[in-house]
Amino acid sequence: MSRGRYGIHGGQYVPETLMNELIKLEKAYEFYKQDEEFNRELQTLLKEYAGRPSLLYYAEKMTKDLGGAKIYLKREDLNHTGSHKINNVLGQILLAKKMGKTRVIAETGAGQHGVATATAAALMGMECEIFMGKEDTDRQALNVYRMELLGAKVHPVMTGTQTLKDAVNEAMREWTARVDDTLYVLGSVMGPHPFPMIVRDFQSVISREAREQILLKEGKLPSAVVACVGGGSNAMGTFYHFIPDEGVRLIGCEAAGHGVHTDKNAATIANGTLGVFHGMKSYFCQNEYGQIAPVYSISAGLDYPGIGPEHAYLHDIGRAEYVPVTDEEAVEAFEYLARTEGIICAIESAHAVAHVRKIAPSMKPDESIIVCLSGRGDKDVAAIARYRGVDIHE
Amino acid sequence: MNRIRKAFENGKAFIGFLTGGDPNIECSEEFIGKMIEAGCDLVEIGIPFSDPIAEGPVIQGADLRALAAGTTTDDIFSLASKVRARYEDTALVVMTYLNPVYKYGYDRFFENCKKSGIDGIIVPDMPFEEKGEIQEIARKNDIAVISMIAPTSEERIRAIAEDADPNGFLYIVSSMGVTGMRSEIKTDLASIMQAVRSATDIPAAIGFGINTPEQAAKMARLADGVIVGSAIVRLAEQYGEKAGDAIFEYVKSMKKKMI
Numbered sequence: 001m002s003r004g005r006y007g008i009h010g011g012q013y014v015p016e017t018l019m020n021e022l023i024k025l026e027k028a029y030e031f032y033k034q035d036e037e038f039n040r041e042l043q044t045l046l047k048e049y050a051g052r053p054s055l056l057y058y059a060e061k062m063t064k065d066l067g068g069a070k071i072y073l074k075r076e077d078l079n080h081t082g083s084h085k086i087n088n089v090l091g092q093i094l095l096a097k098k099m100g101k102t103r104v105i106a107e108t109g110a111g112q113h114g115v116a117t118a119t120a121a122a123l124m125g126m127e128c129e130i131f132m133g134k135e136d137t138d139r140q141a142l143n144v145y146r147m148e149l150l151g152a153k154v155h156p157v158m159t160g161t162q163t164l165k166d167a168v169n170e171a172m173r174e175w176t177a178r179v180d181d182t183l184y185v186l187g188s189v190m191g192p193h194p195f196p197m198i199v200r201d202f203q204s205v206i207s208r209e210a211r212e213q214i215l216l217k218e219g220k221l222p223s224a225v226v227a228c229v230g231g232g233s234n235a236m237g238t239f240y241h242f243i244p245d246e247g248v249r250l251i252g253c254e255a256a257g258h259g260v261h262t263d264k265n266a267a268t269i270a271n272g273t274l275g276v277f278h279g280m281k282s283y284f285c286q287n288e289y290g291q292i293a294p295v296y297s298i299s300a301g302l303d304y305p306g307i308g309p310e311h312a313y314l315h316d317i318g319r320a321e322y323v324p325v326t327d328e329e330a331v332e333a334f335e336y337l338a339r340t341e342g343i344i345c346a347i348e349s350a351h352a353v354a355h356v357r358k359i360a361p362s363m364k365p366d367e368s369i370i371v372c373l374s375g376r377g378d379k380d381v382a383a384i385a386r387y388r389g390v391d392i393h394e
Numbered sequence: 395m396n397r398i399r400k401a402f403e404n405g406k407a408f409i410g411f412l413t414g415g416d417p418n419i420e421c422s423e424e425f426i427g428k429m430i431e432a433g434c435d436l437v438e439i440g441i442p443f444s445d446p447i448a449e450g451p452v453i454q455g456a457d458l459r460a461l462a463a464g465t466t467t468d469d470i471f472s473l474a475s476k477v478r479a480r481y482e483d484t485a486l487v488v489m490t491y492l493n494p495v496y497k498y499g500y501d502r503f504f505e506n507c508k509k510s511g512i513d514g515i516i517v518p519d520m521p522f523e524e525k526g527e528i529q530e531i532a533r534k535n536d537i538a539v540i541s542m543i544a545p546t547s548e549e550r551i552r553a554i555a556e557d558a559d560p561n562g563f564l565y566i567v568s569s570m571g572v573t574g575m576r577s578e579i580k581t582d583l584a585s586i587m588q589a590v591r592s593a594t595d596i597p598a599a600i601g602f603g604i605n606t607p608e609q610a611a612k613m614a615r616l617a618d619g620v621i622v623g624s625a626i627v628r629l630a631e632q633y634g635e636k637a638g639d640a641i642f643e644y645v646k647s648m649k650k651k652m653i
Contacts, residue, residue: 003523013492013519015448016554017544017570159454160445172447177571179546276492276527277445279519289467290497291444 004193007316009309012192014172014279021179026194028099033201038098045090049123050080052087052205056213056370062340069223069363071356074210074372076234077345083375084206084234085116089185091202093120096183103127103178106185107171109136109164109230110301110348111143112375113187118152128152131171133163136300143379161294164230164304168278188231189308192279196308203237210370211241218368224249224359227372228351229322230266230302232311234374239320249321251359252311253351255297256324266295268307269315269322275306282312298327298387301348301375329354331387334377346375347383396561397485397513398538401436402597406652407563407619408433408610409599410645411489412626413440413456414473415465417634425630426477428638430484432645437477438516438621441470441490448491448518450574452624455631467498471510478511487514487540492527500528504535514538514562522554538562543590543598545570545581555593564590564598566617574624576603579613587616607651614652622648 003026004010012022032038046052055075063071076084096104104126108114114130121128130147134156137144147154160166168191175184186195189203207225214222225242227235229252242248257265265271272283277292285293285305297303307322314320330347333354338344345353349372356371363369377384385392401407410429414422426437442460446453467490474486488507495503495517507515515537520527525539532539538561541554545567558564566586568579583600590598600613601621613620629644630637 011524012521013524014521015518015544015567016521016542016550017546017567019521019523019544020546020548020550159451160458165445169445169447173450173572176448179570273497276496276519278447284493286493286497288497290494291461292493 004197006310006313009280009282009312010193010196011281012279013276013281014192015176017176018179022192022194029095029194029198032095032098038094042091042094045094046087046205050086050090051078053209054078056210056217058217059341065340066357066360068360068365069367069369070365071360072214072222072368072370074206074238074370076206077349077373077376081116081119082378083112083116083346084203084237085113085187086119087205087237088187088199088202088233089116089120092183092185092198093124093126096126096185097124099183101181101183103182104185105129105131105171105174105182106187107164107167108132108187109167109303110299110379111136111140111147112301114147114154115143115150117185118147118150121152122150130154131157131167131174133157133161133167135162136164139300139383140379164300165292188233189236189310190231190278190280190306196280196310199233200236200240200310203233204240206234206237206372207239207241210238214368214370221245221248222370223363223367224251224369226251226253226352226356226369228253228302228348228374229307229311230255230304230348231306232308234372236308236310238372243319250314250319251355252320252322253325253355254322255299255302255351256326257296257298259326260324264296265324266297266303266305267324268305270324272307277306280309282309283307298330298383299347299351301346302351323355325351325354331384333357334380334384343373344377344381345373346377347380349374397483398436398487398562399597400483401485402563402618404435406614407435407597407599408645408649408652409436409438409601409619409621410434410626411438411440411621411623412630413442413453413460414470415442415460415463416456416627416630417459418463419465419469419473421635422473423476424638425641427480428642429645430481432642433649434645435619436485436487438487438489438623439470439474441467441488441494443491443494446491448572450572450624452627452631453573456627467494471506474510474512485513486511487516488512489516492517492520495528500531504531504537507537508535512537514540516540516565518542522550522557540565542567543586545586551586551589552593555590555596558594558596560596562596563619564596565621566590566598566600568600568602568604573602575605575628579603579609583616607647610648611651620652
């Protein structure tokens with residue numbers, strides 16, 4: 001079996017054309033990971049440009065309102081570009097530059113990863129092309145314009161379901177056509193090895209900070225850590241340094257759309273089965289013949305039919321739990337957090353907030369929960385208004 | 395001698411591909427017949443997949459049409475059985491992505507391949523490192539696993555070629571990127587072929603991008619066979635159910651130039 005395994009999951013299921021490039025990428029990463037200068041540059045970028053460390057904010061009003069565990073919000077929404085995606089992108093594009101690449105390509109769902117990639121590419125002087133499902137370019141038109149402002153070329157993907165999965169297909173196809181000068185900056189803990197490892201490592205800054213911060217504030221570890229899961233990058237980053245802490249529950253919130261028992265959801269752990277797709281073995285929403293299912297979520301960022309291989313493994317061994325959260329619950333949580341704490345979070349992150357609202361009341365006041373606010377919600381305001389039947393002119 | 399190796403005994407081999415079930419499974423049976431009658435030495439049948447990441451727009455379109463027509467993996471097995479009943483000696487190979495095979499169940503998939511008279515399998519998203527997934531089960535059922543070599547393979551060529559299934563052939567990917575017709579093939583295929591020849595005696599065929607008889611002639615001088623997919627699928631797209639004659643004429647014109 002190949003490298004990059006998490007139990008039976010992971011691997012490198014890609015066309016031969018990409019194999020040498022993946023091997024080169026892994027070698028470069030293993031080298032620069034240990035390189036002092038690389039780490040110094042990355043730390044400077046994270047601190048001076050992205051605004052790290054991100055705050056661990058005690059949501060006092062929400063805590064009182066729910067009447068149980070203390071709730072802390074890990075504020076990735078306050079990073080430059082408004083989400084956790086910048087953590088990974090700064091690392092990968094700096095790595096690409098060290099490898100002598102001059103061009104980066106990326107997929108994007110909601111546009112968060114696309115905007116982050118375009119931002120870092122502008123900063124580091126790289127050519128940048130973003131692949132985004134046609135349906136998502138319509139849902140997130142402002143983010144398309146943002147990427148263009150940042151100098152990126154955005155390709156609307158017209159194939160398949162015209163969402164995130166198709167954007168990944170198209171970015172992979174583009175990469176097989178041009179590997180010499182190009183790095184595919186994958187946005188989540190998915191795809192072929194070494195991507196799940198690289199993205200997890202760059203995102204693990206979230207839990208490294210959060211663990212220190214909670215110990216300072218509470219003097220003990222939290223009872224639970226909660227994050228939303230599409231491909232799973234913010235969740236993996238939020239879980240990672242807590243994995244050895246057995247007393248800490250790790251909870252990933254999947255997009256259940258209209259409900260896990262309807263045909264309109266993207267809840268991979270709830271409904272998926274083992275498969276091999278997008279370069280990895282993991283769980284996927286698919287039919288009995290292995291055709292990848294069209295999935296649905298109100299959140300373009302969670303609208304993905306698979307889940308990263310390390311999450312699949314954490315699920316298999318029972319270290320992490322994955323729970324479904326519907327559109328309606330997420331929208332209610334989106335509104336709740338805005339009203340209660342004055343924070344408009346991304347609809348993706350609202351899935352995690354929704355689950356916290358369910359579990360916090362039955363927990364003790366001396367317990368705490370960390371929930372990752374993976375992004376800010378400006379991009380979602382119009383969609384939420386539409387969902388509520390409010391007619392606003394953008 | 396097995397049917398795949400025999401396909402390379404009739405001069406340079408013409409290997410024709412079509413997506414099973416495009417526009418429907420009955421037409422696929424007719425089109426394959428036309429290809430064989432026109433001199434196709436080995437037929438590659440694509441099992442349609444929802445997300446074929448190694449395919450260009452032409453074959454992607456065929457996969458979607460085939461799936462929309464309700465084509466399943468079982469339909470491809472019955473298609474292969476029918477073709478096998480009519481053409482005892484022509485080599486049949488299936489091409490698909492790993493997920494449809496994995497989800498079907500490796501044991502059941504390869505047993506059905508054998509029962510349907512299929513001789514080999516090509517899985518474009520299963521590189522050398524991952525072939526352990528199916529190698530043993532395929533061998534147990536006498537299905538050859540066809541290995542691929544790409545323009546970027548470089549020092550990997552030797553390992554891939556030496557380890558390739560001796561009952562199959564080597565699939566040399568002519569160009570970077572996905573399948574689809576190209577006006578020009580720029581890869582230094584002569585050096586790749588030299589590296590292949592120094593590692594193995596297994597026949598090697600070149601595919602990706604080839605669509606004109608002139609290209610076929612040129613590639614046939616370098617390798618033991620030529621693989622043509624998108625150009626045939628394009629005819630099925632253009633003429634739909636009536637594509638049979640166009641496919642026949644096209645395959646004939648290609649095979650004629652390959653000496």
